[in-house]
Structures are given as C-alpha cells and as structure tokens.
Amino acid sequence: MRQGSTSMRNDLPLSGVRVIDLTTVVAGPSASQTLADYGADVIKVEAPGGDTTRHTGPMLEPGMASLFLGSNRNKRSIVLDLKRAECREALFALTDKADIFLHNVRPQKLSSLGLSAADLCARNTRLIYVGLHGFGEDGPYGGRAAYDDIIQALSGVADLNYRHMGEMRYIPTIVADKVAGQMTVHAAIAALYQRERTGLGQIIEVPMFETMVQFLLTEHFNARHLVEAGGETPAESDELGYKRTMAKWRRPFRTSDGYICWMPYSDRDWRAFFCEVGQEVLAEDPRFHGIAARTQNIEALYALLEGFLCVHPTAHWLSTGNRLGIACAPVQRLEELESDPHLAAVGMFQTLPAGDWKMRAVRNPVRMAAGTAMPQCPPRLGEHGEEILREAGFADAIIARILGSA
Template sequence: MSQAPTSDRPSAPAGPLAGVRIIDLTSVMMGPYATMILGDYGADVIKVESPDGDVMRHAAPMRHPAMGAMYLQGNRNKRSIVLDLKKAGGRAAVLRLAAAADVFVHNVRPAAVARLKLGADDLLAINPRLVYASLHGFGETGPYAGRPAYDDLIQGLTALPALTGSITGEPRYSPATMADRIVGLNAVHAILAALFHRERTGEGQAIEIPMFETMAQFVLGDHMAGRSFEPPIGPPGYSRLLSPDRRPYQTSDGYICALVYSDKQWNAFFAKIGLADEAGRDPRLNSISARTRNYDFVYDWFSQMMKTRSTAEWMRFFEEADIPHAPLHDLDGLIDDPHLAAVGLIQSLEHPTEGTLRVAGPVATWSRTPPSIRTYPPNLGEHGREILREAGLAETEIAALIAEGALIEPGSC
C-alpha cells in the first residue's frame, strides 16, 4: 500500500488503515461520511473539491464562510485540494494522484464522470491495483440509471415516508440523513472488502454502491413479510413496527421508552402491576405467540397502562423488574448524556479558524490499532500545494496549474 506522508501535525494512533491513500471526490454526506470513517481508521484521505467546495460547507450554522457545521461534522482526518476538473491540468493532476493511490471514491453522476474521462477503465488503466468505488443513486443496469438522487428521494422510493404515514396519517421523511449514512456505511465495508481482496491477489477493481438498492435491501429486510413467499401468503409489512402505539409512551407527566418483549419480561411486568394470575388477564397478553398475533391490541393496552404513573416511577419500576427502558432524549439530552460522556464519544479538537469543535468521534474500541481523530476538517484547498508536491509535481508544474486555473489556492476560491 502507498505510504501516507509524514507531517508536523500532532501524533495520534496510526489506525488499522495507516498507509492507505484515498482520493475522495465525494460531496454532501453519503461519500464524505464513508471517507471520514476510513480516515478515522488511519487512511490518508485527499479530499478533491470543486472551486465552490463541498456543498455542505455552506450549510448553516457557521462561524466563517464555507465552514458550516454539517461539513465540520463529516470531514475530519482529511486534506483538501481544489482542482477544476474541467481544465486539462486539473484532470491530469487527479490522474497523478490516482496513480499512487489505493482507493478512488466518487459520487459524481456517471455521465459527468464519462465526460471527464475519469471512469473506472480510465483509472484502472494507469493503476491496476486501484479500488475504484462509485457511489450512485441507482445501479447502472436498471431503468433509473443516471438519475439524480438525494437522501429525501431515496427515502421516498424505499417507502420510509409511506410507512410513517401509515401510522401517523401523513408521510414524513426521517429527520436524519438516514439514506446517506446507511449507504455510506455500506460503502465503507465494500471498500474494505475490495482492499482485502487486493491484498490477497494484487488485483484492483471497480465497485458500485447504489443508494436505491442499498436502502431497498435495508427496508425490505424488515418488511417483505407475506411477500417473502411465492405465491405471497400475506401483504408486506412487519406488523410490530407498524403498530400505531409502538412509540415513546406517555406517562402521567412525560414520556418514557420501554420494550417488554420476552415472556420473562412480561411476567415480571405483570407481577409488578398486580396481574400475576394469568386467568385475570386478557388472553391476548398471555404468551409471546398471542402477543405477536395482536400487536395493535398489546401496544394500545400497554400505552394506556403507562399513563397511570409518572416517568420517575416507571423508571424505578423497570429498573427493579430488569425490563429494558430508557428516557426519551431530545437533542440536548443526547449530546449531554452521561454514558456518552463517560465513554468519551463527544471529543473536542482545536481548529485554526473555527476554534474549539465538538464532534462525535469513532465508536469502536480496538486493542491494538484504535481509530482516532488526528486532524481537523480542512479549510477549502488548504493542502493543495502539499498534496501535489507529494505526488511528484515540481514547483513549475504547480505554478502552471495555478496559472491555468486548474489548481485554486486558499483565499482565491
């Protein structure tokens, strides 16, 4: 694998991907989230940006232009270079970078990649060991190939708003970039598997991670239901997830999250509320098989029961009965959660222009090669000259790229 450059930045654990170099032509959230995780694992991620920069740089709130909070939360452990790929010199510079890289990842629409002559065949011809990863909206063999795709559209296509609407009466998108992040996670493991294959065989390859198909697999794993069979034995949809009273439960003074699931848990619950005698209960509550056939009744009954006591009472009750439960957080509650504080999920890093930043750091624990936050999210084009020097370009070549407008330096974007 190619060797990541040395620098005078603060030292940190190298991580399991130390020495892997990634050329990152992604923007918005799906691709940057994937490459951020690979960067956390130790890869040297070179973020190639357009003169306008990643669009998420401009998403408020921000302290300074082009340094929006969403950008800052998804682009640590990367270096930024601004290249105009429509200029001959910009394309040539990307080819120089790709020739010495391990991974090339982009979420550019296929037609645009073809116009730039930066497709898989172009890059694998100059670097046969390259893992070339394309993050597209849709697979290239289907009728939706080449269409634009964003998180909201993919959520809609994969029935998530419709499922919400079947419960609430109004279709709504998830208030998180669910599709982008789920597909980004799938891209991470696809790239890692391709690198593993490359280490065994020496072969690079092209891989495509389509948003629609990835999210369809994610949703249908829960909701194929009766259409899992041919011919179908019932409609699609997992009834437990679609029950209208499966939600945070209202108590006498607030809300609580709880899940009484197994027979053991239900028996402990019944004992606590004075219904230990099975004969005194509705038979739809008396076994796991009966409850799974009557989710709507069970969740409605449980939600009415929850209104009879305060949140604090139920929290103590569930703790004593060893029943899974949790408070209902808002965003501030989540950020300030004492468990997250104890495990150190929210980390602080110093940024030369943005001051102290708080970010959700890597989550897995490793005994030998832990992921880490080594560098702050870069300013636009901050490392252009550095990156090109490492690729072997002479100062005269770099000056020519600047003169052409192919390389754009900080302050001129």
C-alpha cells in the same frame, strides 16, 4: 499500501491506505470520513467553489459550516478544476498511486473527463474504483439525479410513515445518504481484503435506491420472504410491514409527568410487568403468551401498556424497570445528549482546535484495540494542495500552475 500525511498514525487499521475522494454533500463524505477514522489518508478533491456543504448551516468561519464539519474530519483538501487539462493530469497522478477512488459524480460526466472506471483502472490495476450512485447504472433509473428525499420517496420510507401514522412524511434525517455511506465503507474494505489475495483492484457500485430497499425490507418484507413449493407466496404476504414496528402505539409511552421508553420483550419480562401492576391474568392471556402471539396482537398490547404506565411518573417506572430487569430509558431531547452521563464517560463529544475557534465533534462510535484516528478538524478549502502535489512528485512551478497561482 502507502503511508499518507506525516501527521497520520501508522498503527491504525487502514494506515497506508490512500483514498482519493471526489464526493460531495453527505453520502460520500460520510463514507470517506469513516475510512479516515480508521487511519486512511483521505485526499478530498474539491472544485474551486468547494463542497456545497461548506456553506450549509451555522459557521464561525466562511467555508466551514456545520454540515461540512460533521462529515469531513481527518481529511486533507486540494482544489482541482477538472475542466483544466493540467488539473486532470494532477488527478491522474494521485489516482495512479491510490488504493481507493471514491466518487458520487454521474458516470457520464466522469467519462467525458477521462475519469471513468475503465480509464483509471487501466492506469492502476490495483485501484478500487467506487461509484456511489443514486441508482444502479444498468436499470432504467440509471443516471438520474438522486437526493435523500428522492430515495426516501421511492424506497418506501414515506409509505412506512403513512402506514404507521396516516401521513406521507420523510424521516427527519438524511437516512438514505448515511446508510449508503456506511454500505460504501464496508464494500471498500471488503475489496481491500480481496486485493490482498488477488493483487487486483475492482469496480464497485453502491446505489442509494437499492441500498435503502434492502435496508427497509430486512423486516418489512415480512411473509413475502416465503415462497411455497408451488411458487406462490402465502396469502398473508400481501400485508407488508413488520407488525411490531408498524403498530401505531409503538412510540414513547406517556407517564403521569412525561414520557418513557418501556420495552418488555421476553415472556419473563411481560409476566414480571403484569404481576407488578396486579394483572397476573394477562400473563396467561393467549393473545400475549409467546412472542408470536404478542406480535399478532401488538396494538392491543401496547394500548394496555400505556394505560398502566400513565398512572405513575417516569422516575417510578425507571426504578421499577431496573428492579424487574425490564429494558427502559428516559426520552431525551437532542439538547440533552451532550450531558448524558454515559456519552460523557465514553468521550463521545470532543472539542477540537480550529484556529481562532473550536469545533465540537461527535467521534466515531467504534472503538478498536488497535485504535481509530483522533478527530482532527476538517480541512479548509485547498489547505493541503501544495503538500499533496509535492508528495506526488510535481515541481513547484507545475504546482503553481495546477493550483492557479501562476
């Protein structure tokens, strides 16, 4: 594994790992950003217009919009117009010495450019070739365009919202992109570990659709996880969805002056709460005795709970929860997160220099004894092109031609 930029530390978990990142928008860039946080030298290869997220959201500098800033820290950028033969040759030179090639381009398009998995892996047998696709290529949806909304619609996210609240809605975050991005990270790291034993790279496919189906059905497959000896699923398996999370009352509970997250979980928690509100009899109610019974009767239980919580202010219940050992928390607005005392104490938000302006970064939440890279501002478009090509052994005249300056 090779050491990347001289500015990269050599004592981080992925120091010496080089990633050629041909991804755009959020899913792929969030994956390569995490690899960069762990110390990999991530070279972001961009088309002449740059990643579209460079222009999405507020910005203080053209090409450095907020959505781009959120998924591209700790990387280097080079602009290569892959329609040009000399630029493809430059990319071949980079992938020939790389550890990971990451893309979210349709495979058919890459094949037409000579950048298929077979093409690149034949040149570099140690290369880990990772394709982040919308759908598995061997299924009937293979090759279709996929965006987060498409995957939320197909995978059951919108249906879960309908079952829960009676309205077809997407979760208001690009959840499919981000989940697929993190799936990509651990698949790539697993392949690196396997290569240490075999000496060979491999081809990895990370399909967003299948990833979100697995993510959602962890709990929502419910009784359909079970198959009886005769091959039949139990009758109740038709009722998909984990009851506790599907309960309409599962939401922040109203107090007399606002809202609270109030989470009794164990038998001890519920007994302590019922005793606190003078309803010891409910602790012995068979509907609420034991987690299985509570799950079956969760709607009634949560309805009772809000009836008790709404008579006192939030501060009262936070104090009570801490005294009784019941998990609870205030409901914070997005604008309150930067002033949260815990997040401030762990340095979750960091201010980075970015020329004549500054960037506010949300750091990688993982902390490792061996360290993660300190956040650095994402690269300007093509900022490191000459540096990257010079490292690859190209002469100045060739570099000028590749970068279009000659």
